[in-house]
Amino acid sequence: MRTLQSLKKSNQELSTREKGNAGEDKAVSFLVSRGYEILARNYRIRTGEIDIVASQGDTIVFVEVKSLPHGNIEILSHELNSIKQKKIIKTSKSYLQNHRQYSNRFIRYDVLAIDVPGLDPVHHIVNAFSE
Numbered sequence: 148m149r150t151l152q153s154l155k156k157s158n159q160e161l162s163t164r165e166k167g168n169a170g171e172d173k174a175v176s177f178l179v180s181r182g183y184e185i186l187a188r189n190y191r192i193r194t195g196e197i198d199i200v201a202s203q204g205d206t207i208v209f210v211e212v213k214s215l216p217h218g219n220i221e222i223l224s225h226e227l228n229s230i231k232q233k234k235i236i237k238t239s240k241s242y243l244q245n246h247r248q249y250s251n252r253f254i255r256y257d258v259l260a261i262d263v264p265g266l267d268p269v270h271h272i273v274n275a276f277s278e
Contacts, residue, residue: 170214170261171198177259177269183208192241195234199259200242206253209239211275214261223260232256232276 175185178201186207187200199210213226235256243249258275262268 166214167212171212173261173269174199174210174212174259177271178210186246187242190238190242192238195238197235197238197242200239202249202252206255207243207249208255208257209235209242211235211256211258212261213258213263216262216264218263219265220263223258223263227258227275236278 171188175188178199179185183201183203185199185201188198190197190200197209198212199208201208201210211227211231213223215222215226218226239254239256243254255274256276258272260266260270260272263270
């Protein structure tokens with residue numbers, strides 16, 4: 148039997164997941180409106196995940212989406228620490244190994260900050276980090 152506390156926790160987790168999905172949907176719309184082709188969403192391996200894999204010209208763009216409606220630049224910076232960046236880079240290498248048709252393309256790591264107070268509704272940080 149589930150307790151009231153466990154039901155509340157499940158609802159909060161679902162709510163967080165739904166908010167994350169809404170942020171990713173907004174990010175996809177933003178990218179498509181700027182001519183990007185979406186290759187994959189939520190590409191996962193055991194050690195990491197990439198929210199969006201997109202293509203723009205001869206560049207494959209690995210996009211991390213952060214929805215921070217109550218956040219700021221400092222929180223965004225904390226969320227994208229070196230450990231998170233290394234996981235994204237490792238996951239991107241796995242994606243490229245599994246999709247060899249992109250082996251001759253340039254790669255880039257972008258961040259889309261969604262609904263961060265004081266920034267545009269979708270704040271695009273191009274080439275946010277590198278290996």
